[in-house]
Amino acid sequence: MNQFDKFFAGGAISIEKGFFAWSQDEPPILKDINIEIKPGKLVAVVGQVGAGKSSLISAILGEMEKLGGKVNSNGKIAYIPQQAWIQNCSLRNNIMFGKAYNESVYNKVINACALKPDLAMLPGGDSTEIGEKVMGIRLCLIVFARSNQKMHVIHRVST
């Protein structure tokens, strides 16, 4: 089986009989979790406040104590946190975030993230310095554009 077949053979993310706690000596917050997310699928996790939605993402990212079960993920994970943040620098630098600039990839990302109208509105285009003034959905779109990786775990993109 080559690497490509391997990637599509299993779920992009899977948890089998997962038990997770926020520390070793606490009872598990997530119990008997079984999920399989196939490549290319868009999955939304909904639930009441405190139900464990953020914890589930932390479990996938390996940030919780695993008390039992198996977690697998293929490919890269880009995590967009509930509280997105940007630096006080240009819009382009906030998207590139240290990565080498490639015009065609960059333009694809700008289009995919619906940021073109924003660039047109800004006095200096994507060289405009942006900072704490950017909020809500626009902030999410910029952070989403930053994470142009293979796989996305998107955390509450809301206004």
Ligand SMILES: Nc1ncnc2c1ncn2[C@@H]1O[C@H](COP(=O)(O)OP(=O)(O)OP(=O)(O)O)[C@@H](O)[C@H]1O
């Ligand atoms: N970083 C953390 N460290 C310790 N405990 C945490 C952490 N994050 C969440 N918890 C606890 O995990 C439980 C589930 O909360 P979680 O934040 O996962 O719920 P949620 O479904 O994301 O809620 P919300 O709708 O408010 O975002 C709560 O008891 C919460 O206090």
Ligand SMILES: [Mg+2]
């Ligand atoms: Mg949450």
